[in-house]
Amino acid sequence: MCETSAPKLSMDENPSFLRARDPSIISWNMYRNGLKNARHNLANDFSDVTFISGSDTQKQDNYLEVFLRIRGDVPLNNLYTVENNMLYCVLPEGSQAARNNRDKAQLVKKFEFSHIFDVHTKQNNIFDLVIKERILSFINGHNSTIMVYGVSGSGKTYTMVGTAEEPGIIPRAIDYFFRTIKIKSNKLPCFKPLPNGKVIPLGSQDRLAEVAYLYSLLEQTNGLYNAGIFREMERRLSLNEVAIVDQLSPITEIWVGFVEIYNERIYDLLEPIESNNEQRTQLSIGGATNKYIRNQKYVYVRTALEAYQVLQFGIQRLSYAATAINQHSSRAHSIFSVRLITGYNSENCKISIFNFCDLAGSERMNKTFNRGDRLKESTKINTSLLVLNRCINCIREKQQNKKNSSMAPFRDSKLTQLFQEALEGKENIIMMVNINPSPNMFDDTLGALQFSAIAQQIVCKDMSIMEDRNNGPNQLSTSDSQDDIHKLREELELQKLYFAEFQEKAELALTMETNHIKKNLNEVIHIKDLAIERLENKVKELENIIRKMKMENSNNSIVEISSSEDDDSY
Numbered sequence: 001m002c003e004t005s006a007p008k009l010s011m012d013e014n015p016s017f018l019r020a021r022d023p024s025i026i027s028w029n030m031y032r033n034g035l036k037n038a039r040h041n042l043a044n045d046f047s048d049v050t051f052i053s054g055s056d057t058q059k060q061d062n063y064l065e066v067f068l069r070i071r072g073d074v075p076l077n078n079l080y081t082v083e084n085n086m087l088y089c090v091l092p093e094g095s096q097a098a099r100n101n102r103d104k105a106q107l108v109k110k111f112e113f114s115h116i117f118d119v120h121t122k123q124n125n126i127f128d129l130v131i132k133e134r135i136l137s138f139i140n141g142h143n144s145t146i147m148v149y150g151v152s153g154s155g156k157t158y159t160m161v162g163t164a165e166e167p168g169i170i171p172r173a174i175d176y177f178f179r180t181i182k183i184k185s186n187k188l189p190c191f192k193p194l195p196n197g198k199v200i201p202l203g204s205q206d207r208l209a210e211v212a213y214l215y216s217l218l219e220q221t222n223g224l225y226n227a228g229i230f231r232e233m234e235r236r237l238s239l240n241e242v243a244i245v246d247q248l249s250p251i252t253e254i255w256v257g258f259v260e261i262y263n264e265r266i267y268d269l270l271e272p273i274e275s276n277n278e279q280r281t282q283l284s285i286g287g288a289t290n291k292y293i294r295n296q297k298y299v300y301v302r303t304a305l306e307a308y309q310v311l312q313f314g315i316q317r318l319s320y321a322a323t324a325i326n327q328h329s330s331r332a333h334s335i336f337s338v339r340l341i342t343g344y345n346s347e348n349c350k351i352s353i354f355n356f357c358d359l360a361g362s363e364r365m366n367k368t369f370n371r372g373d374r375l376k377e378s379t380k381i382n383t384s385l386l387v388l389n390r391c392i393n394c395i396r397e398k399q400q401n402k403k404n405s406s407m408a409p410f411r412d413s414k415l416t417q418l419f420q421e422a423l424e425g426k427e428n429i430i431m432m433v434n435i436n437p438s439p440n441m442f443d444d445t446l447g448a449l450q451f452s453a454i455a456q457q458i459v460c461k462d463m464s465i466m467e468d469r470n471n472g473p474n475q476l477s478t479s480d481s482q483d484d485i486h487k488l489r490e491e492l493e494l495q496k497l498y499f500a501e502f503q504e505k506a507e508l509a510l511t512m513e514t515n516h517i518k519k520n521l522n523e524v525i526h527i528k529d530l531a532i533e534r535l536e537n538k539v540k541e542l543e544n545i546i547r548k549m550k551m552e553n554s555n556n557s558i559v560e561i562s563s564s565e566d567d568d569s570y
């Protein structure tokens with residue numbers, strides 16, 4: 001058995017590509033320190049000289065990324081305006097928010113997001129901007145979670161799953177995984193992921209049994225129908241470009257799991273359907289710090305079609321119902337989980353996990369008029385979302401005030417127990433908040449926006465997604481690229497000299513008579529400007545090299561799919 005949790009990276013342990021390979025960064029720090037000292041000593045004498053602030057070049061905190069998607073088929077009604085990554089909303093007359101608002105001058109609220117996907121956004125825009133880079137990171141061994149949050153009917157499931165014509169994040173991700181890492185479609189699995197993040201080798205009987213289990217699930221879905229839809233979707237998605245993997249590890253296996261949390265109970269959506277047993281088995285949570293779902297079933301898949309069919313198998317069993325807000329409303333939180341096992345042998349393999357978490361939507365009783373089972377469901381949904389809100393609030397407060405000793409109530413809901421590590425910023429997690437801009441949903445929407453405002457203040461560990469891209473799928477291979485890199489090294493050496501000269505001048509300036517300093521500082525600033533220009537050129541050159549590498553790889557590569565510019569709906 002091999003120990004297998006994806007490495008958790010911090011900025012210090014794993015500097016990103018540029019940091020790791022760029023010796024000029026050391027000079028940059030020297031330069032920055034030099035400037036700080038110079039500013040400290042000289043600010044009084046030369047108030048007209050603009051210094052670059054030390055904080056400008058210091059690493060910023062890495063905040064949880066929160067994206068907003070505004071439902072596309074509902075007019076904005078002049079209530080919402082998007083400007084860059086800001087959302088402005090006018091409190092509509094008659095809304096509870098307007099009634100509660102004591103400060104009459106402040107009838108507009110402002111929320112900032114990592115990015116806003118407005119009503120014109122296509123499904124592929126979200127995938128390209130938010131998910132693609134995380135898939136590359138996942139292929140390189142890092143865990144990722146995406147959580148969609150919002151009021152009932154705001155478009156969460158549409159964003160996550162989508163339709164046959166407009167596939168959402170999960171089908172696109174499935175298509176992307178399998179086009180990037182091609183697995184032989186008749187291969188038997190060698191290892192199996194356990195729910196606790198470990199992996200076990202499989203004996204020959206077990207390997208056959210796993211494939212038999214997959215077939216038994218596929219038989220129970222409307223396989224042919226799904227296959228037709230998927231083939232058509234796959235044909236259109238295949239017009240989109242994917243990353244290229246030159247070399248696959250000898251062991252590369254994909255397994256998928258799918259659970260729902262319904263009425264605060266966890267059910268496996270991939271467990272066998274027992275025709276004579278209506279009762280579903282409830283699963284419990286295990287693990288001390290890293291929580292997992294005990295006995296969760298993972299299914300081995302070798303093609304995108306198989307993965308898609310297993311997804312559909314689970315979706316058919318998800319708890320949906322019609323409510324006054326949404327004809328097809330998810331009554332449960334669902335977690336579709338992809339596990340990738342890579343490595344060389346049983347002693348040396350690792351697993352990475354990508355969780356797609358579609359939260360059930362909050363809903364007000366006075367909007368849904370729910371009764372009976374629906375009412376019980378909404379109460380449980382609202383309670384678990386409230387716990388999520390409280391946890392987010394508490395984490396934010398603790399991070400901002402280290403003396404704050406209050407405990408976040410993770411244990412109060414299954415959802416927050418499972419995602420505690422991620423919510424605390426220790427794993428890579430992003431949130432997609434969906435809103436329905438209809439005026440009668442305003443008060444509920446405002447609640448979701450306020451949640452997002454708090455969530456984005458959570459500080460996360462830096463997962464340094466960037467370095468994976470450069471160490472992983474796109475590797476330097478040709479002699480041309482080597483030459484280019486060699487030239488860049490020479491350029492960097494030159495820059496180091498520039499920075500050293502700059503440092504020397506700055507130090508000299510500090511020791512001089514006041515009337516000489518200005519002249520020297522002007523020289524220093526000139527050298528600095530030159531160095532910055534060179535740095536900028538270097539970045540451009542690097543970009544060109546990477547572009548060139550991709551083209552070269554695409555000529556020799558295992559996988560190459562051309563892109564089509566005129567297809568913007570996929």
Ligand SMILES: Nc1ncnc2c1ncn2[C@@H]1O[C@H](COP(=O)(O)OP(=O)(O)OP(=O)(O)O)[C@@H](O)[C@H]1O
Binds near residue numbers: 073153154361362434
């Ligand atoms: N961007 C969009 N473009 C077109 N239709 C959309 C869009 N977003 C949502 N819809 C439609 O709105 C309806 C509600 O969306 P969806 O079921 O995804 O909401 P939800 O947030 O998941 O709701 P619930 O929490 O109740 O499950 C669906 O019919 C969906 O097709």
